[in-house]
Amino acid sequence: xxxxxxxxxxxxxxxxxxxxxxxxxxxxxxxxxxxxxxxxxxxxxxxxxxxxxxxxxxxxxxxxxxxxxxxxxxxxxxxxxxxxxxxxxxxxxxxxxxxxxxxxxxxxxxxxxxxxxxxxxxxxxxxxxxxxxxxxxxxxxxxxxxxxxxxxxxxxxxxxxxxxxxxxxxxxxxxxxxxxxxxxxxxxxxxxxxxxxxxxxxxxxxxxxxxxxxxxxxxxxxxxxxxxxxxxxxxxxxxxxxxxxxxxxxxxxxxxxxxxxxxxxxxxxxxxxxxxxxxxxxxxxxxxxxxxxxxxxxxxxxxxxxxxxxxxxxxxxxxxxxxxxxxxxxxxxxxxxxxxxxxxxxxxxxxxxxxxxxxxxxxxxxxxxxxxxxxxxxxxxxxxxxxxxxxxxxxxxxxxxx
Ligand code: FES
Ligand code: FES
Numbered sequence: 001x002x003x004x005x006x007x008x009x010x011x012x013x014x015x016x017x018x019x020x021x022x023x024x025x026x027x028x029x030x031x032x033x034x035x036x037x038x039x040x041x042x043x044x045x046x047x048x049x050x051x052x053x054x055x056x057x058x059x060x061x062x063x064x065x066x067x068x069x070x071x072x073x074x075x076x077x078x079x080x081x082x083x084x085x086x087x088x089x090x091x092x093x094x095x096x097x098x099x100x101x102x103x104x105x106x107x108x109x110x111x112x113x114x115x116x117x118x119x120x121x122x123x124x125x126x127x128x129x130x131x132x133x134x135x136x137x138x139x140x141x142x143x144x145x146x147x148x149x150x151x152x153x154x155x156x157x158x159x160x161x162x163x164x165x166x167x168x169x170x171x172x173x174x175x176x177x178x179x180x181x182x183x184x185x186x187x188x189x190x191x192x193x194x195x196x197x198x199x200x201x202x203x204x205x206x207x208x209x210x211x212x213x214x215x216x217x218x219x220x221x222x223x224x225x226x227x228x229x230x231x232x233x234x235x236x237x238x239x240x241x242x243x244x245x246x247x248x249x250x251x252x253x254x255x256x257x258x259x260x261x262x263x264x265x266x267x268x269x270x271x272x273x274x275x276x277x278x279x280x281x282x283x284x285x286x287x288x289x290x291x292x293x294x295x296x297x298x299x300x301x302x303x304x305x306x307x308x309x310x311x312x313x314x315x316x317x318x319x320x321x322x323x324x325x326x327x328x329x330x331x332x333x334x335x336x337x338x339x340x341x342x343x344x345x346x347x348x349x350x351x352x353x354x355x356x357x358x359x360x361x362x363x364x365x366x367x368x369x370x371x372x373x374x375x376x377x378x379x380x381x382x383x384x385x386x387x388x389x390x391x392x393x394x395x396x397x398x399x400x401x402x
Contacts (some may be wrong), residue, residue, distance in 0.1 A: 219348075
């Protein structure tokens with residue numbers, strides 16, 4: 001057991017916990033502060049958001065022993081907080097909650113948004129809230145409620161508890177002891193979601209995936225096409241035709257150097273994104289294999305996406321087996337959605353649609369005309385299905401332990 005001392009909701013607390021105890025378990029199990037909810041317990045849903053040294057962190061992935069000396073505030077500490085009182089009233093007025101499971105985390109995050117930004121339009125609020133998932137409301141009421149409080153408080157800024165811009169750092173890392181207010185880096189905190197000028201200015205580079213030094217994640221899929229190998233191989237070499245089969249993707253232009261400008265529109269939870277970038281392809285005729293590389297940027301969320309599709313074709317009966325490996329890197333506001341569970345569902349849904357479109361384009365009917373509706377709606381539908389499947393798994397038993 002490890003003994004630690006910290007301040008919780010203004011009171012000094014000394015507790016002995018197992019070294020593996022999470023901060024969420026510390027407040028819920030040891031201190032009986034059950035207003036902090038646990039949804040995913042893997043840092044995705046934001047239900048467990050609390051303040052550590054004044055900054056929102058996801059307590060489910062924070063280690064309790066790392067918070068020795070820190071100052072922790074849970075939702076229970078905001079009963080008499082004037083700003084939280086306004087937010088609660090606004091949430092009520094704008095129907096910003098239904099089951100209320102996400103609400104403690106939402107309110108902690110909402111309070112931080114109002115304090116830190118002062119002014120934020122709907123788009124900015126949605127970006128800042130991207131780390132808090134709600135399965136009930138559709139977010140509209142939540143965003144309206146926060147906007148309502150921001151507008152109402154304009155002109156009364158002097159009354160607010162202002163928090164200076166803070167560097168990111170490990171939650172409860174002991175900085176509180178020295179008076180420095182430092183946040184949890186493990187959470188995609190609101191601070192980390194700020195549009196980054198350097199990020200926004202960076203152009204998507206057609207360099208090999210992982211050239212940035214970051215490790216790419218990969219998902220493998222296979223599917224069968226009812227067309228002979230030479231026909232499928234030829235089709236994989238026709239980038240414009242391939243792009244038309246990718247849900248949400250569209251070809252903007254083709255350059256003389258063999259690269260293509262493409263766009264990809266997606267809708268993910270409360271956020272819509274349109275990635276614009278370039279794609280190129282390398283092929284090995286002898287191996288019947290190739291690599292399609294793409295990189296793009298969504299300017300609204302300052303998110304960079306870079307991906308590679310490695311494919312290999314083999315004859316199977318009279319048809320063709322397609323084995324693909326999708327590797328991806330995401331940085332910026334939407335990077336938090338790059339969790340294995342979401343991405344596996346997402347790529348599975350996209351691949352199924354891509355395979356269906358490709359199969360249709362290779363059929364005699366598909367050969368006479370373009371694929372229709374391979375655009376945003378299908379992508380949004382896929383993502384909806386993917387996120388829904390993932391969220392329903394996530395919330396099947398929100399109180400599950402261990
Ligand atoms: Fe902590 Fe989901 S982010 S429970
Ligand atoms: Fe947000 Fe139910 S009100 S999860």
